[in-house]
Amino acid sequence: MPPIFTVDPRSGVPIYLQITEQVKRSVAVGVLTPGEQLPTVKQLAADLVINANTVARAYRELERDRVIETTPGRGSFIASNGSVAGAKRAVADVVDQALVAAVREARSMGLGRGDLKDLFERSLDRWYPHDNASEENAAS
Amino acid sequence: MPPIFTVDPRSGVPIYLQITEQVKRSVAVGVLTPGEQLPTVKQLAADLVINANTVARAYRELERDRVIETTPGRGSFIASNGSVAGAKRAVADVVDQALVAAVREARSMGLGRGDLKDLFERSLDRWYPHDNASEENAAS
């Protein structure tokens, strides 16, 4: 059994998002390399004891972001053309949209650059726990 | 009646959030000044043709954020203790929503803290021209 992901249905985070996150992170870190095959939809669903459609949704999102390439009858594979840098860039692009929206909002309300930066740092600390505290806390 | 807010139930944005945002923005800009009374829950509900509880929820959030002070039997008033600092904090709160959304997106996609910080800096530079921005190009 190759690499197996883990999900927690009670974490509040949608299962399909937990899967996409782990795949993307694995690609970015290099654990999953271009061309490598992912577990099949039904195999992963069986391993995680969830529905196949949930895995399929995760894979669909990953394909939309050009992280994987999937073909009915063959399976799903880490995108070969984009490589790791491509995956990272695809991710960055989506995130950039959200960031720009936030910055525009701040500026339209007259918030200073320093203040905005300060706010950002706090958001960062809130969602990227320092060190390797893997424990999750349900925010307020 | 004095200042009336507007809401769009079909915008997809929860009504109570539309209200809190408008109040916070008004406070930040100075349209609403400390000590000033807000429309009563039922009055505003009648004006906007929505339920009083929806307005009440908005006011509750605003009080939680120390933007207004409300007492049963008296009404709701713009917080007087905070003044300018309060306004700034009110603005920060609105912006914070957008930032948190961006950070969450980044994290859900497996983007590292460093990469996200990098993206943010670039968005910042794009919208806040380098007037007296301190030099922070090299290693962070």
Place this chain on the structure above:
DNA sequence: GCTATTGTACTAATTAACTAGTACGCTAGC
């Protein structure tokens, strides 16, 4: 062509968020 394996499409059940309806507690003025 036939069969096994893979992803997909369609539909339903569950859950959470949001809003509304109604009745109640608190404050002010008489």
Place this chain on the structure above:
DNA sequence: GCTAGCGTACTAGTTAATTAGTACAATAGC
């Protein structure tokens, strides 16, 4: 005290998101 005005608590209806169940389409190997 009593009344009027204001916010609150509790409950129910609506909607959207998430997940699961079942049946279908595409690819590979025989």
